[in-house]
Amino acid sequence: MIMASEPVCVEDFEPYLKxxxxxxxxxxxxxxxxxxxxxxDxxxxFQRYRLLPRCLKDVSERDTSTSILGHRVSFPVGVSPTAYHGLVHxxxxxxxxxGVSNAGSAMILSMWSNRSLEDVAASVHPDTPLLLHLNILRDRSRMEAVIRRAEAAGYKAIVATVDQPMSGNRMHLRLNMDIDSNLTLPQMFLPGDEITQGRAVAxxxxxxxxxxxxxxxxxRGITSLPVVIKGILTAEDASEAVKHGAAGILVSNHGGRQLDGVPATIDVLAEIVNAVRGSNVEVYLDGGVRKGTDVLKALALGARAVFVGRPAIWGLAYDxxxxxxxxxxxLKDEFSLAMALAxxxxxxxxxxxxxxxxxHSKM
Ligand SMILES: Cc1cc2nc3c(=O)[nH]c(=O)nc-3n(C[C@H](O)[C@H](O)[C@H](O)COP(=O)(O)O)c2cc1C
Incomplete structure (x- = not known):
């Protein structure tokens, strides 16, 4: 891993975290x-897919903007939920x-975030779409409390993670990460709760x-906010999501952190898009998006937008x-260039x- 003095592509940011x-x-x-x-994988x-550009189209003006659940973003890339940004900055x-707001992007705030959803909402431009990620807890009153807070703070959707009946077998856990006890988890706890990583996991x-x-x-019954289902990898589950009133599906394998051996998300995207055809459900993708051409490929295969997890953390560590x-x-510049070239x-x-x-395009 080479530390670039001035990062010019997304991967150049990774060494700064390390x-x-x-x-x-x-x-x-x-x-x-x-x-x-x-x-x-x-x-x-993404590299197994090849692009077929069309020439002599007027691409002098390119509009990269789109909407996520009706909310404008300046390009089709948002930030996926990742935990504990307080460990990095x-x-x-x-x-x-x-950073998301200044880039004109959207963010799914993790339930495992170290800052309160209200403080996060207060720090962005009013038109920045913020969505709240939740694990569905058995403790329903605790869930309702956090959903009411999200509604009051203007969050645009709830993103429910469904690929985590148990935590995946993560090798990094061998290293016994030391979490600074000053880091709070304000979406997990009620005032007066004792806040520990162990209690949050429990x-x-x-x-x-x-x-x-x-x-x-x-x-869906306890909130009027749209519900996005995160962690779908099959057409069968996509159809269930439609049947159960999802507003969106985030095709995701949790960044390879849950069931190892599942396909790369880009490889299952087209069949999921096909399964929801005819509904209003928006399909998004995350997992391994690192290039503007990755964004172009995902959109060509039917995604409305894509999200990035680790790259945002790398950027956070950088500056x-x-x-x-x-x-x-x-990512926006690369995507705009890829659009022009295509x-x-x-x-x-x-x-x-x-x-x-x-x-041979799948090699
Ligand atoms: C450190 C870390 C923590 C994460 N925490 C969560 C989480 O709490 N809930 C969730 O649904 N996904 C979580 N994810 C998965 C991300 O939301 C996302 O699916 C994944 O990072 C996308 O892949 P990428 O990192 O290759 O962009 C986490 C990922 C990482 C790397």
């Missing part, structure tokens, strides 16, 4: 489950959110193995809010026939 945190924290962010097959899989999720995984689609109905903004800015001037021009179908 250099700035302990080994245990580095592996916590970097790592995946078991042999990390899925973790490795997520970015590699003193301003934690406040810095991440400011809270999330108490009853999580018994969750079913009925819990999605319960969630707080400015680093996050820079990572997203690079002959697209708006997102409507990004269609499946940009993807080559010849057999």
């Amino acid at each position: 250099a700035r945190v302990s080994d245990a924290i580095w592996h916590y962010y970097r790592g995946g489950a078991d042999g990390e097959q899925t973790l490795r 997520n970015p590699l899989a 003193r301003d934690a999720e406040i810095a991440t959110a400011k 809270l999330v995984f108490d009853g999580s193995q018994a969750l079913t689609w009925k819990d999605i109905l319960w969630l 707080g809010d400015k680093g996050v903004e820079k990572v997203l800015g690079i 002959g697209c001037s708006s997102l409507a021009d990004i269609t499946p026939d940009l993807i080559a179908t010849m057999p």
Whole structure:
């Protein structure tokens, strides 16, 4: 890993995280489950798809903007929920959110964030779409409390993670990450609670193995916010999500941290898009998005937008809010360039026939 003096692509930011945190924290962010097959495959899989550009289209003006659940973003890349930004930067999720906001992007705030959802909302431009990630807890009153707070603070959706009946077999846990006891988890606890990492884990995984689609109905029943289901990898589950009233599906394998050996997300995207055709459900993707051409490929295969997890953390380590903004800015510039080179001037021009179908394109 080479430390670039001035990062010019997303991967250039990664060494800054490695250099700035302990080994245990580095592996916590970097790592995946078991042999990390899925973790490795997520970015590699994008390279198995080939693009077929169209020439002599007027691409002098390109509009990269789109909307997520009706809320405008300046380009189709948002930030996925990742825990504990306080381990990386003193301003934690406040810095991440400011960077996202200045980039004109959207953010899914993790339930495991170290800053309160209210403080995060107060730190962004009013038109920045913030969504709140939740694990569905057995403790329903605690869930309702946090959902009411999200509604009051103007969050645009609840993103329910469904690929975590138990935590994946993460190799980095061998390293016994030392979490600073000053780091709070304000979305997990009620005032007066004793706040520890152990209690948070117990809270999330108490009853999580018994969750079913009925819990999605319960969630929808207690809030008027749209519900996005995160962690879908099959057409069968995508159809269930539609049936159970999801507003969106985030195709995700949790960044390779849950069941190792599942496909890269880009490889299952098209069949999920196909399964929800005819509904209003928006399909997003995360996992291994590192290049503007990855964004173009995902959109050509039917995603409305993509999200990034680790790259935002790398940017946070590089330079707080400015680093996050820079990572997203690079993705936006690369995406705009990829659109031009492919002959697209708006997102409507990004269609499946940009993807080559010849057999050797999947190598
Ligand atoms: C350190 C870390 C913590 C994460 N925490 C959560 C979480 O609490 N809930 C969740 O649904 N996904 C979580 N994820 C998964 C991300 O939301 C996202 O799916 C993944 O990072 C996308 O892949 P990428 O990192 O290759 O962009 C986490 C990922 C990382 C790396």
